[in-house]
Amino acid sequence: MRKALILCLTAVIFVCLLVAGYGQSVSTTSQVPTIKVGYTFVDHHASLMVAAKKGEAFQSSGTYLKPVIDKEKYELYDGGKKVANIELVVTKSGSESATLFAQKHIDLSLLSITAGMSAIDSGTPIKILSPLQTEGLALVFPKDSTVNGWEGFIKYLDTKQEPVKIGYHSPTSAPLMVFEGALKQNKVPYTRNPNELNAKILLVDLKDTPNLIPALTSKQVDGWVGPSPHPQVAEKTGVGKIALDLRDLPPQGAWHDAPCCAIAGRTEFLAQNQDAVVKFLKLMAYAGDYANKNHDEYGDIVAQWIGIPADAAKASTIVFLTDPTDTWVKNLGVYQDLMNSMNKYKGALKDKPLAEVKDVLFDFSYIQKALGK
Known part of the structure; x- marks a missing residue:
């Protein structure tokens, strides 16, 4: 009797281990990253x-x-x-x-x-x-600004005695790269140093996209470059206007696509x-x-x-x-x-x-x- 009981328990343990092993195998094979x-x-x-x-x-x-x-x-x-x-x-x-x-x-x-x-x-x-x-990249100015297009932007810069403050949301962002590239190609002097007063433009790091529109309303910057939908939101909420689509920066056609x-x-x-x-x-x-x-x-x-x-x-x-x-x-x-x-x-x-x-x-x-x- 005792021998039969031991054999029975052994069989039960074996089956349990087998089922546990099978379950573990299924669980392992069903795992996804x-x-x-x-x-x-x-x-x-x-x-x-x-x-x-x-x-x-x-x-x-x-x-x-x-x-x-x-x-x-x-x-x-x-x-x-x-x-x-x-x-x-x-x-x-x-x-x-x-x-x-x-x-x-x-x-x-x-x-x-x-x-x-x-x-x-x-x-x-x-x-x-x-x-x-x-x-989907644009240069944005306050809603009452008369700046329109690249030529209008350059004329605006020429009327200012101090560098115009243009904000951006990240130092490695595409809007900044395109804008800065166009400034360099068109020989428009710019700086990140607020003490460099001979530059036409002072680039200001606004740290994050949610800071773009508030920086315009608080006049922390004169304008900014940023990705959509922020330029469109600035227009639709009556805060700003799209002065220039960055695809239209000179030289003509260089920034398309x-x-x-x-x-x-x-x-x-x-x-x-x-x-x-x-x-x-x-x-x-x-x-x-x-x-x-x-x-x-x-x-x-x-x-x-x-x-x-x-x-x-x-x-x-x-x-x-x-x-x-x-x-x-x-x-x-x-x-x-x-x-x-x-x-x-x-x-x-x-x-x-x-x-x-x-x-x-x-x-x-x-x-x-x-x-x-």
Whole structure:
């Protein structure tokens, strides 16, 4: 009897261990990566907002998000299968994204392309994976200003005895890079030193996009350069006016389709989660294309997400794209040359043309797979 009882208990223990082992195996194989995605409250990053808000309505595309906590946590699905958990991390700017990358607090980020380039130059282990959008940059002055266009801006500068204060939200932002590049190319003297009174322009770091409009109303600055939707919000709320779309800076046509924001990823994370990253990029491509084709709906989504007037969001001139076309890469070469000429680099990118550092900056293999190329 005792022997039979021992045999029975042994069998029960064996079955329990077998079931436990089986359960552990299932749990292990069903695990998916968690992708922490950085983004900023600007409509340049609306592809992510559109993908999140449309959610399972994108199911017919094959890749979509299932909400867990609105604006915070989602599940990424592809072909009916869960491939990743998504956690959204709000950042103030591309430079903050670079810091979070270095600290391993985010895995992917939507950020200014120039912020990504600066981060790579300083040794942050990331790669630029794809473009995100172009256009959507402007120079804004108070609503009663008579400044209009580049010529009007230059005439305005000539009437002033002291440097005109122009604000910006981040030292590595695309609006600043384009504006500063145009100033340099057109030989307009500028400075960041408030004691340098011979300059025509004093550039002022306003630290964050939410500070742009208050800096105008408080007269901390005479004007600022910034990304949409802030110029449109300034106009629609009666605070400011768009004096110049930065695409129209001279020389004529040089700043059309200028690279602005991109998607970047931490190299360690990329190597370990290739399939999930490809699926995420696939979704960003689809959402961006959807936004391009459904402008008013995308404007409503942006307005609700970041809390701005819908007419301001719908006034945006952004074009979304994720395919690194020859034109986009060529224009990025202009950025690279400008950033070198302005002594923005101190590390791996210093004094090097884009052709020499493409492998340092980019890994387009993920977006090519996502686009089926």
